[in-house]
Amino acid sequence: METQRPSTGDSSGCVLACLLRRPALFRAFGLACALLAAPLQAPLQAAEEEDEIRGFIVDNSISHIGHEFYRYFSERLRDTSRLDFNLVVRERPSARWGSLVWVEYEGRTLYRRFLAPNVSEVQPVAYEAADLIQEAVTRQKLESLLQDTYDLDKDEL
Template sequence: MRWLLLLAWLSLVEAQAQEAEISGLVINHTITRTGNDFYRKFSERINDAGDLKANLVIKERPSARWGILIWVELENSTVYREFLSPNATSQDETAYRAADGVLNEISRRQVESLFADHIDMDKDEL
């Protein structure tokens, strides 16, 4: 009888551990001051919008010729990408516009997942 209770308890703990996923993180993988400023303003806008149901990663690649390529990844796919000039004065507007676009993409994906058919395959297998 004790083994049965122990197995039931272990299966309950395992089910709760699988459901406990951290979400709402915006991870900074920028290396320049312009990228860091973009990250800060982007994060402000995302946090002002409310609870984020996904994790985002902001990355950048500086280039002497083109400026700074900055992109935002959601579930290992790029949802926003743009070249930024290091001396541009409208970085705040660009970050806010990017955040709004990413929030729209997150909402679109959530609605799309409600109508997706996952009977034969798991979500990761698609």
Template sequence: MNHIGRIIASVMMLAVSCGSFSAEIEVPGLVTDNTITRIGHDFYREFTDHWEEEYPGAITINERPSARWGSWIIIKVDQDVLYQTFLFPNKRDFDKQINIALAAVYESLQKRAINKALLNTGDLTHDEF
């Protein structure tokens, strides 16, 4: 019985020590797909096919679909929204929307880098999320 207690204690200590070192792995330049519908997946594929920026962080493309109105596409970095658009199911102006999204995200990332460089002081803290 004492042997089983030691094994359980060893397993518990191992679990606690491994848990304290686990951290979220961030892959640089990753664009994640959190879309649901066909139009959302098509937007993600076209966006990533034309994406040429070497961004060190992760970009997320989210979708809020509506059967009646289409899909609301949101492009984020961390908690910051870089671009939002509404896509119709019939793909009206789809290529134009892709080009606008690419330009807007490039511009937003540049503004973000400038703000980070200029506002990086000890007085301001990072997000607590």
């Protein structure tokens, strides 16, 4: 004689109980869910990469000479390259020594230099820095494309 359970109208509980009693069925269900969800994740990751805004040069300078350096630096970069990356120009001014100016790309310092308080020589220094930064960013992008990331993700290296 078979005993029947009272029906509560909740079929999801019955399906879950059935899956938990049969481990092979549970594994197959999990695999099916993973296979169905995989194609949905790729467009989301691509959309996240495309949504990043690029072409910013952030000015975190403080003094007049730092702002002049930023102005000439960004002018040179915008004139000579397609800005598909973001940079940050930072400065630590000193009344005694001038200003320490550095440029960061993806959290890494690519350029660092002390600038004397003499404003007349800022333009050639900023232009030289822009050219060096452009080469360094191109080199880093090329290295990241050629990097073997089979075992580890790129941010783990």
